Structure formats: C-alpha cells, structure tokens
Amino acid sequence: MTSTADLLRLVRDRLNPGGPVIDAHVHPLDNFGGFHIDGVRGDVDRLCGAARRAGITRACLFSLHTTVPRDPTPAQCRQANDYALAMRDTSDGFFLPFCYVSPTTPDAAVAEIDRCVGGEGMVGIKLWVAQRATDPRLDPILRRSVDLAVPVLQHAWRKTTGNLPGESFPADVADLARRHPQARIIMAHLNGCNPRGVEDVRDCDNVYVDTSGGDPETGMVELAVERLGAHRVVYGSDAPIRHFGVTLAKVVGARLSDADKRAVLWNNLKGLLPERAGLGGVE
Amino acid sequence: MIDTCVWTGHWGSLAIPGTPSDVIDSVTAVGATKILLSPLNGVWAHNLHAANAGVYAVAAADERVLAAPLLDPTLPTWIEQVQVAVDVGAPLVRWLPAYSGFALQSADEWARIVTEAQRILWVQTRLEDPRRQHPLGVVPDVDAAAVIDLARRHPDLAVVLGGATWKTVLDLAPAILSLPHCYADTSMVDGVDSALRLIDAGLETRLLYGSHAPLFMPLGAMARIVFDVDNETAHLILHENASTLLDCGR
Numbered sequence: 001m002t003s004t005a006d007l008l009r010l011v012r013d014r015l016n017p018g019g020p021v022i023d024a025h026v027h028p029l030d031n032f033g034g035f036h037i038d039g040v041r042g043d044v045d046r047l048c049g050a051a052r053r054a055g056i057t058r059a060c061l062f063s064l065h066t067t068v069p070r071d072p073t074p075a076q077c078r079q080a081n082d083y084a085l086a087m088r089d090t091s092d093g094f095f096l097p098f099c100y101v102s103p104t105t106p107d108a109a110v111a112e113i114d115r116c117v118g119g120e121g122m123v124g125i126k127l128w129v130a131q132r133a134t135d136p137r138l139d140p141i142l143r144r145s146v147d148l149a150v151p152v153l154q155h156a157w158r159k160t161t162g163n164l165p166g167e168s169f170p171a172d173v174a175d176l177a178r179r180h181p182q183a184r185i186i187m188a189h190l191n192g193c194n195p196r197g198v199e200d201v202r203d204c205d206n207v208y209v210d211t212s213g214g215d216p217e218t219g220m221v222e223l224a225v226e227r228l229g230a231h232r233v234v235y236g237s238d239a240p241i242r243h244f245g246v247t248l249a250k251v252v253g254a255r256l257s258d259a260d261k262r263a264v265l266w267n268n269l270k271g272l273l274p275e276r277a278g279l280g281g282v283e
Numbered sequence: 284m285i286d287t288c289v290w291t292g293h294w295g296s297l298a299i300p301g302t303p304s305d306v307i308d309s310v311t312a313v314g315a316t317k318i319l320l321s322p323l324n325g326v327w328a329h330n331l332h333a334a335n336a337g338v339y340a341v342a343a344a345d346e347r348v349l350a351a352p353l354l355d356p357t358l359p360t361w362i363e364q365v366q367v368a369v370d371v372g373a374p375l376v377r378w379l380p381a382y383s384g385f386a387l388q389s390a391d392e393w394a395r396i397v398t399e400a401q402r403i404l405w406v407q408t409r410l411e412d413p414r415r416q417h418p419l420g421v422v423p424d425v426d427a428a429a430v431i432d433l434a435r436r437h438p439d440l441a442v443v444l445g446g447a448t449w450k451t452v453l454d455l456a457p458a459i460l461s462l463p464h465c466y467a468d469t470s471m472v473d474g475v476d477s478a479l480r481l482i483d484a485g486l487e488t489r490l491l492y493g494s495h496a497p498l499f500m501p502l503g504a505m506a507r508i509v510f511d512v513d514n515e516t517a518h519l520i521l522h523e524n525a526s527t528l529l530d531c532g533r
Binding site for chain 1: 298314412413415416417418421450471473475477495496498500501502504505506507510517521
C-alpha cells in the first residue's frame with residue numbers, strides 16, 4: 001500500500017517539468033482573487049511562492065489595475081504598469097512585466113509603451129478587452145511593438161455565453177495578425193478560444209497561443225500542437241485566476257514528446273522575448 | 284486514494300478518452316485506488332437511467348470501481364433505480380438537476396427517499412463551464428446555495444456539493460461546516476492557493492478529491508493538492524474524508 005507521502009512524491013515527480021518554465025500569462029494578486037495582501041511585497045511573496053512551488057522559473061506579468069476597469073484611462077494604465085514594474089524590481093527579476101495599454105486612446109498607448117518598454121525595459125505589450133482586435137486603433141500599438149521587437153499578448157475568448165463588447169474573438173486576432181504580419185502576437189486562452197479558435201488563427205504564422213483560460217480539459221494542448229505546431233504554443237497559467245500547477249499539468253501531462261513540451265514550456269517564449277528578459281543563462 | 288468524481292463515456296463537444304479502461308488507467312496512474320464512476324452517456328439521454336448498467340458492469344468486474352449511478356427523480360422509474368443502487372451496493376447516487384430540469388427547492392420528497400435508502404446524494408452543480416459549452420447545448424450551473432439548503436432540510440442525508448468553484452465553496456464554508464454530513468469536491472477548485480484557502484476556512488475534513496476525468500486531466504486535479512497541501516491534510520482530502528463519507532452509504 002502506497003502511503004500518502006509516497007503518493008505525493010510520485011505525483012510531484014510526474015509533474016516535474018524537466019527544466020525551466022516561463023509562464024506567459026500572470027496577473028498580480030492585486031487584480032484578481034480577493035486576496036488580502038500587504039502591498040507589492042506581499043503580492044510578490046505570495047504569488048512568487050505559489051509559482052515556484054509548481055516549478056515556474058519566470059513569469060510574464062501584466063497588471064490590469066487594481067480596479068480592473070474594462071476600458072482603462074491612460075492614468076489607470078500608468079498606475080497598473082508602475083505596479084508591475086515594482087513587482088519586477090521586488091521579485092529580483094522573477095516577473096517579466098508587459099506594458100498594459102488601451103487602444104481607446106492610441107496616442108497615449110504609444111506614449112506609455114515608449115515609457116515602459118523603451119524606457120523601463122518591459123518585455124511585451126498586453127491588450128485586454130477595451131476594443132476588439134479588428135479595431136484600427138490597435139494599429140499604432142502593433143506598429144510600435146514591431147519597432148521595439150516585443151510580442152503583444154492579446155486577450156481572446158469565444159464565449160458561448162457571449163463576449164463583452166470589446167472582447168476579441170480568435171478570428172479578430174487573425175485579422176490583427178494579417179494586418180501586421182511583422183508583429184508577433186500571443187493569443188491568450190487556448191481553452192477559452194476552443195478548437196474553433198485554433199482553426200481561426202491556423203494560417204497566421206505570427207500568432208502563438210498560450211495554454212491558459214478555462215479548465216484543464218483533456219487533449220486541448222495536444223490539439224493546439226497538432227494544428228499549429230509545437231513552435232506556436234506557449235505555456236500560460238492566467239494565475240491567480242488559475243492555479244500554476246493545474247495549468248502546468250496540462251502541458252506536462254499531455255501526450256507530447258519531451259522536445260515539444262520543452263518548446264511549449266520554455267523555448268518558444270524565450271525566442272519571442274527580447275534579450276533583456278535575461279533568459280539566456282537560466283537553462 | 285479515492286477519486287470521487289470520475290465519468291465514463293462520450294461527450295459531444297469534446298473528444299475525450301472515455302472508455303472505462305482509458306479512464307481507469309488515467310486516474311490510477313496518479314494514484315487512485317478507488318474510483319466512483321458515473322456514466323456520461325446518460326447525461327443527454329431521454330432516459331438517463333439506461334446508462335447506469337454500463338457502470339454497474341464495470342464495477343462488478345473491477346474491484347477498484349464503485350458505481351455511482353445517475354438518478355433523475357423526474358423519471359417514473361427513479362425509485363426502482365434507487366433500489367438497484369441499494370441492491371448492488373452502490374453507496375452514492377448523483378443528481379444532475381440542471382440537465383434533468385428540476386428545482387432542488389422541490390426535491391424534499393426525493394431527498395427523503397434517498398435518505399431512507401441510506402445512499403449518499405451527490406449534486407453536480409456543473410459538468411462544463413457554461414462559457415465553453417456547445418452553443419446549442421447550454422446548461423446553466425445549479426445554484427450551490429440551494430444544494431446546501433437541501434442538505435440543511437435533510438440533516439440525516441449525506442450530501443456532496445459537486446463541481447463548485449473555490450469561491451462558491453469558500454462562501455458556503457460556514458454552512459457546510461454547520462451540517463454533519465455535508466462535503467464538497469475539489470474537481471473545479473482552481474486558482475492560486477485555492478485549496479489552501481478552503482483549508483484555512485476549516486474545510487479540511489469536508490473536501491473530497493475529485494478529478495472530473497476524463498473531461499479534465501487527473502494530473503491537474505492532483506497538482507492543486509500536491510503543490511500546496513501538507514501530507515496530513517492531503518491524506519484527509521485524498522482518502523480519509525471520502526472513506527468516512529462512504530461509511531454513510533454502506
């Protein structure tokens with residue numbers, strides 16, 4: 001009879017990612033989950049602790065502001081980004097912040113990108129639900145991402161219950177990718193986009209998909225790898241809404257080769273992020 | 284280790300490895316030694332009871348499996364089906380109120396019959412996130428508070444709140460703890476530190492490990508326990524609580 005301690009050891013072994021892991025999709029506890037945290041330090045300690053217990057090595061972080069407005073003002077974006085920068089500095093570089101902007105105010109968005117990516121060394125751009133990806137006001141943001149050689153992580157879902165007015169569908173992300181073939185776009189929420197969403201972006205080689213969003217449904221990561229290729233899938237948790245370990249299990253427990261798992265867990269996103277992310281010496 | 288939430292069969296909107304052997308292999312691979320198995324094929328059937336024979340046959344052939352039949356009290360044969368569960372020694376029956384179309388507020392007579400039969404009543408509040416369902420097959424979640432209200436009206440009945448999110452379980456923690464035989468499963472408890480927060484709320488003796496396989500990956504279900512919970516508490520969630528509960532259904 002296996003003791004509980006032996007069983008837990010056995011399962012931990014099965015969950016071992018076999019190397020470093022970058023999480024493409026993390027929010028501060030300040031944004032989601034109703035945590036009672038003690039400022040940036042408390043946020044870093046608890047979120048980092050949970051991530052490291054699960055074997056996460058680095059995490060791309062984007063704050064959507066403490067009040068999580070769907071169409072934030074430039075001032076709210078700036079506050080959110082300052083919080084993410086503080087988490088980066090407090091975490092000794094564990095968190096790799098993305099710059100959160102709203103396409104509703106494209107000029108302000110570009111200025112904020114210049115401040116955060118150009119000036120502060122953020123490593124990507126985050127777009128949420130202010131406007132759908134078909135909106136031309138995204139275009140200057142995407143052009144700036146190309147200039148600065150950073151990826152754009154675009155929220156996407158295909159909700160049976162109905163998307164929000166500014167919430168992008170996977171087909172909207174495909175439209176964005178076709179308008180900006182030089183941009184590198186990470187479409188968030190594989191499970192939320194579902195198999196139809198994977199087909200929507202299949203012909204867009206500059207679209208990658210993160211494995212977050214929704215429950216740990218059997219076979220979804222395998223499906224994404226089969227339809228897009230392992231080189232276009234990146235691990236993402238959407239923590240704290242989702243659990244680092246549960247989402248990691250979607251990749252580690254998938255019926256994929258070790259090489260494909262390594263690509264999803266580390267190599268692909270490492271290749272998308274600029275060198276200043278400092279991932280070269282981690283392996 | 285007891286996996287209290289396992290299914291077998293076909294699911295229309297998701298390709299899943301749902302044969303009994305596939306499912307048993309997947310949950311035992313992460314340590315399950317006892318499995319409470321229910322038929323997915325019955326969920327969308329006009330007569331959901333017809334699918335129970337399959338899990339009874341699996342349970343008869345494999346001592347690791349306990350059949351957990353689906354019961355629909357709106358079908359005229361449902362009391363016969365309760366008796367079948369008693370006769371074959373199935374300790375737990377599952378209700379899917381949202382799929383069968385009945386309100387828990389009107390289920391007192393049915394709950395009384397389950398109580399008299401000394402079966403455990405598992406009320407599944409969700410099989411699939413409504414945002415992810417097929418657009419022509421949308422089924423809303425069951426109100427978890429109504430499940431707890433039913434348990435409160437029938438304190439001798441062992442009731443499991445199945446498929447609830449961590450926040451729902453956390454909000455209902457005081458009510459769950461106030462009832463002697465009320466439990467919740469972990470199959471949809473997601474989010475950072477979710478199990479820890481439920482344990483901090485005093486629920487460590489009321490949580491049952493459930494994988495929701497094959498719809499969900501069993502390795503993920505175990506991850507939320509092994510990364511966050513100490514060995515002693517994990518033993519409660521993975522084994523001891525379910526063992527105590529199953530004693531109610533024998």
